[in-house]
Amino acid sequence: xxxxxxxxxxxxxxxGQLFASLARNWLRLVLFSVAVxxxxxxxxxxxxxxxxxxxxxxxxxxxxxxxxxxxxxDNERPILDEEGVTSQVEVxxxxxxxKQVARKLDLASRPEFDASSEMSTIxxxxxxxGLKSDPNELPPEERVLKAFRERLTIYRVxxxxxxxxxxxxxxxxxxxxxxxxxxxxxxxxxxxxxxxxSTEATDWLKPEIADLNQRVKDAEARVASFRSxxxxxxxxxxxxxxxxxxxxxxxxxxxxxxxxxAAEATAQSVRQALKSGGSIDAVPEVLSSGLIQRxxxxxxxxxxxxxxxxxxxLPNHPRIRALNAQLADLxxxxxxxxxxxxxxxxxxxxxxxxxxxxxxxxxxxxxVESGRVSEQEVELRALEREAxxxxxxLESYLTRYREAASRQDRNYLPVDARVFSSxxxxxxxxFPKVVPIVGAAFVGSLLLMAIFTLLQxxxxxxxxxxxxxxxxxxxxxxxxxxxxxxxQPDEGSPRQWAEAPDVSAELAESNVEExxxxxxxxxxxSAPPVPAAHAGISIEAAAEWLIAGGAARAIFVxxxxxxxxxxxxxVAREVADAGLRVLLLDLTATGAASRPMLDGGRYPGxxxxxxxxxxxxxxxxxxxxxxxxxMPVGTADPARAMRxxxxxxxxxxxxxxxxxxxxxxCGPADAxxxxxxxxxxxxVLVSFLHHDHEIADAADGLRAGGYDDVILVTPVGHDLPxxxxxxxxxx
Numbered sequence: 045x046x047x048x049x050x051x052x053x054x055x056x057x058x059x060g061q062l063f064a065s066l067a068r069n070w071l072r073l074v075l076f077s078v079a080v081x082x083x084x085x086x087x088x089x090x091x092x093x094x095x096x097x098x099x100x101x102x103x104x105x106x107x108x109x110x111x112x113x114x115x116x117x118d119n120e121r122p123i124l125d126e127e128g129v130t131s132q133v134e135v136x137x138x139x140x141x142x143k144q145v146a147r148k149l150d151l152a153s154r155p156e157f158d159a160s161s162e163m164s165t166i167x168x169x170x171x172x173x174g175l176k177s178d179p180n181e182l183p184p185e186e187r188v189l190k191a192f193r194e195r196l197t198i199y200r201v202x203x204x205x206x207x208x209x210x211x212x213x214x215x216x217x218x219x220x221x222x223x224x225x226x227x228x229x230x231x232x233x234x235x236x237x238x239x240x241x242s243t244e245a246t247d248w249l250k251p252e253i254a255d256l257n258q259r260v261k262d263a264e265a266r267v268a269s270f271r272s273x274x275x276x277x278x279x280x281x282x283x284x285x286x287x288x289x290x291x292x293x294x295x296x297x298x299x300x301x302x303x304x305x306a307a308e309a310t311a312q313s314v315r316q317a318l319k320s321g322g323s324i325d326a327v328p329e330v331l332s333s334g335l336i337q338r339x340x341x342x343x344x345x346x347x348x349x350x351x352x353x354x355x356x357x358l359p360n361h362p363r364i365r366a367l368n369a370q371l372a373d374l375x376x377x378x379x380x381x382x383x384x385x386x387x388x389x390x391x392x393x394x395x396x397x398x399x400x401x402x403x404x405x406x407x408x409x410x411x412v413e414s415g416r417v418s419e420q421e422v423e424l425r426a427l428e429r430e431a432x433x434x435x436x437x438l439e440s441y442l443t444r445y446r447e448a449a450s451r452q453d454r455n456y457l458p459v460d461a462r463v464f465s466s467x468x469x470x471x472x473x474x475f476p477k478v479v480p481i482v483g484a485a486f487v488g489s490l491l492l493m494a495i496f497t498l499l500q501x502x503x504x505x506x507x508x509x510x511x512x513x514x515x516x517x518x519x520x521x522x523x524x525x526x527x528x529x530x531x532q533p534d535e536g537s538p539r540q541w542a543e544a545p546d547v548s549a550e551l552a553e554s555n556v557e558e559x560x561x562x563x564x565x566x567x568x569x570s571a572p573p574v575p576a577a578h579a580g581i582s583i584e585a586a587a588e589w590l591i592a593g594g595a596a597r598a599i600f601v602x603x604x605x606x607x608x609x610x611x612x613x614x615v616a617r618e619v620a621d622a623g624l625r626v627l628l629l630d631l632t633a634t635g636a637a638s639r640p641m642l643d644g645g646r647y648p649g650x651x652x653x654x655x656x657x658x659x660x661x662x663x664x665x666x667x668x669x670x671x672x673x674x675m676p677v678g679t680a681d682p683a684r685a686m687r688x689x690x691x692x693x694x695x696x697x698x699x700x701x702x703x704x705x706x707x708x709x710c711g712p713a714d715a716x717x718x719x720x721x722x723x724x725x726x727x728v729l730v731s732f733l734h735h736d737h738e739i740a741d742a743a744d745g746l747r748a749g750g751y752d753d754v755i756l757v758t759p760v761g762h763d764l765p766x767x768x769x770x771x772x773x774x775x
Contacts, residue, residue, distance in 0.1 A: 057502070065501035066494055073497065077490040084485035085478065093473035095216040099223035100465035101136075101230070103129050103205040106458035129205050132461070136207065136230050137198045139189065145225045146188050149218070156214055157191040158184070196222070209467075216470050223467040234459040242448045242457070249445040256438040263431035270427055274420040287417060290410040297403040304396030311389035314382060336381045343374045580756030583611070586729060587618035589755065596700045596725030598707045599718050600757075603742040604733055605711065606636035610764040611731030611757050612709040613637055620672035624704040627664070627673045631721075637709040638676035640765035641667040649678030651685035653695065660698070669765075673703070692720045700725075712742075715749020722751075729755045 066073070135141075151157045182190070197210040211222040350367045357364050451457060581589070590598055598615065602608035609632055620626040629650060630638035638649070647665060652658040657680050667674050678685070699706045700723065708721055718728070728751045732739040739756070746754045 062498060062501055065497055069497050073490060073493045076493045077486050080489035081482055081486040085482050088476040088478045088481045091476045092214055094212050094214065094475040095219040095470045095472075096210060096212040096474045097216075097220040097223055097467035097470050098208050098210040098465075099227045099463060099467040101207040101209070101227055101461050102464050103132055103207065103461050106460055106462065129200050129207065133198055133200050133207055135233070136209065136226060137193075137196070141226060141229045141233060142189055142192055142196075143185070144229050145222065146185075146192060148225055148229075149221060151192065152184055152188050154215075154218070157188045196226075211467075212474070220467040220469045224463075227463050227466075231459050231461065231463075234461065235457050238457040238459070242451050245448045246445060249441055249448065253438065253441050253445060256434060256441060260431065260434045260438050263427065263434050267424065267427045267431050270420075270424055274424070287414055290407070290414045293403060293407050293410055297400065297407055300396055300399045300403055304393055304400055307389050307393035307396055311386055311393055314386040314389060336378055336385075339374055339378050339381065343371065343378070346371045346374065580730075580732065580735070580758040583614045583618055583757065583759055583762055586615050586755065586757045587622065590615070590619060590705060590727060591622055591624065593727065594725065595705060595727045597696065597721070597723060597727070598705060599721055599726060599728045600707065600709045600731050601711075601713050601718065601728070601742065601746065602632075602709065602731045603712050603738055604731075606632065606634055607764070608731045608733050608759075609636040609709050609711060610640070611729075611759045612707050613640060613765050614759050614762055615729075615757065616672045616705075616707040617667070617670040619705055619707075620667075620670050625673075625702075626671075626705045626707060627675060627699055627703045628667075629675045629699070629706060629708045630677050631713075632677065632709055632711040633682075635677040636711070638674050641669065641672070641674045642676060643668055646679055647676050648680075649676035650695075651678035651680035651682055653678070654685040654688040654691055655680040656688070675699075689720065693723070696721055696723060714742075715746050715751060719749075727753070727755065729757050731757050731759070733758065733760075 146152065146157075195212045198207065200207055209223040209226050211219055211226075213219040213222070346367055350364060350371065353361070353364050353367070359365075589595075598612075600609070600612040600615075602611070612628060616626050616628040628637060628641065630636075631650065635649075642665060648658045648663045650663065653660070653663050653675075658678075663675050663678065664673055665676070666672075696706065696708075708718075710718055710721070722728075728746055730739065730743050730746065735756075735758075743754050743756060
């Protein structure tokens with residue numbers, strides 16, 4: 045025989061009784077708060093006043109445009125980003141600067157910086173007992189630095205380049221002097237760093253410049269020597285003489301060829317005019333001759349005279365004949381002179397041809413020379429580039445050397461920071477603030493004592509009272525034969541069959557009174573009883589039936605849709621509260637059963653498992669409001685998941701092995717659709733909210749499909765978990 049027993053005595057907190065304890069113990073509350081407040085006032089009054097002052101530094105580029113070196117660009121300026129400013133904070137708080145300030149202000153002589161001089165009797169006893177380290181074991185300088193750092197605060201103002209240096213001390217003058225001294229020491233440190241950098245630069249540049257001078261001389265000497273050995277005289281524009289002559293000779297050859305062509309063309313035109321007996325007046329070279337011009341003038345005059353005399357004299361007149369004879373002689377002279385001009389043009393063309401031949405010969409010679417010069421110029425340019433690079437490097441080194449030397453000589457070393465707010469002597473102590481301390485002590489002590497009183501009242505049980513609905517449940521499972529029981533709540537409703545252990549025969553032999561298989565006393569003061577019109581068993585009865593019958597699977601069918609799917613959730617939680625390991629598998633299309641258990645989130649589930657996108661450990665989750673586990677619908681493609689529906693029996697077998705009970709919510713399904721889910725120890729239940737013909741037809745359809753023992757379950761009397769609940773409540 046095995047039994048599962050669950051008893052719960054539900055109680056509520058009586059808030060009126062709980063807070064009434066504060067009124068009953070008001071005197072204790074007030075006395076405790078007054079005592080703590082008085083103690084805080086005494087301690088605050090006796091505490092040594094502490095004064096605080098601060099100095100603010102602004103990190104910025106102090107170099108002006110007039111004094112910035114020419115070679116320095118934006119990339120060479122100091123880093124002023126967040127990392128750079130944070131680095132300066134660490135520099136300000138470095139040990140070297142703090143030691144310098146401590147020596148300057150003689151902090152070692154002040155008692156507040158020497159822990160060994162202010163040791164109380166209790167502290168000395170703790171040191172002797174070994175419960176506290178002895179300050180005298182540390183060197184005096186280290187003790188001063190330790191106390192110095194405890195009173196010093198250095199930080200960067202967020203999203204700015206401002207650094208704040210704060211210091212607190214018993215002496216207000218010292219509180220103002222220390223931040224100012226630290227800021228001054230930091231500026232001196234930066235200035236000395238720049239001076240050291242300039243000194244190192246000049247020391248390094250000086251021998252480098254001397255070496256570069258010699259290298260520049262050697263490079264230029266190699267250029268001159270190679271130029272003379274290679275016969276590479278330089279012409280205008282620093283180019284090779286052969287190349288320059290070749291260019292000039294080419295231009296001259298072009299000009300001579302143009303003149304020869306022009307002379308030949310002119311001679312040809314004159315020759316053609318003389319040969320054809322035509323007029324030679326149209327030839328410019330003939331007309332440009334002075335003799336021909338004078339003959340032409342004389343010819344014009346004779347023709348004018350002949351024309352004048354022809355008006356009075358006959359053509360055979362001796363005067364006219366004489367003039368005609370002179371005119372013919374002038375024409376002959378003009379032709380003779382034209383032939384002379386032609387001969388001159390021919391000679392000019394021949395001379396130009398000879399000049400052209402000479403220029404071509406010279407041009408060919410210079411081409412050979414230019415080829416040789418070009419080959420030599422390759423080596424010459426390489427030597428010149430090396431000399432130019434050495435010269436440019438020397439000039440840059442000289443410029444940097446002069447700039448560094450001038451800054452060092454003139455002592456111009458601008459620091460990339462400035463103090464824009466110096467510390468002043470504080471007139472009011474920042475600690476202790478008597479009024480805030482006393483007020484906080486009073487409020488805090490009153491609150492702590494009130495909490496202590498409430499907890500004392502709560503743990504004593506005086507503030508507890510029975511809940512409005514107390515429930516005591518006892519379920520006993522007996523290993524004995526099973527008989528079928530007919531459940532028919534009212535007339536007109538379908539008969540429902542259930543199985544119950546058959547204990548009559550065994551009890552008859554033992555003469556023992558028949559035990560109650562499912563005893564459940566409900567004291568629901570506020571919940572109304574289930575009306576007789578609802579055919580079916582309650583959530584508690586269904587849970588007891590599954591536990592008593594040893595069911596391994598509970599298949600829920602909800603013909604009414606998502607609202608009725610809450611019945612499976614309530615039954616699963618009820619069984620889980622009885623101590624069994626329960627898993628709810630949600631096979632609804634909308635995830636109506638798993639959403640209330642997981643606060644509506646979308647998680648991998650059965651579809652992901654069927655689609656081979658997840659494993660069992662990825663799809664099983666805990667119910668937020670009970671000890672029940674849940675496997676949601678999932679996020680995979682339903683069509684893809686249904687192609688692997690043949691794996692459902694294997695998955696159900698694995699879940700049945702791991703859990704005491706697997707509750708499956710199928711939604712509005714029929715007998716064929718749930719056949720893959722059925723196995724050994726399976727119970728089929730139909731959940732409903734309102735009993736009607738649709739529910740009866742669904743139950744009859746399941747019975748016709750081979751499931752004779754169909755049980756109807758209704759959640760009447762329970763709050764449906766349609767939305768996530770704020771706290772866990774057993775269904």
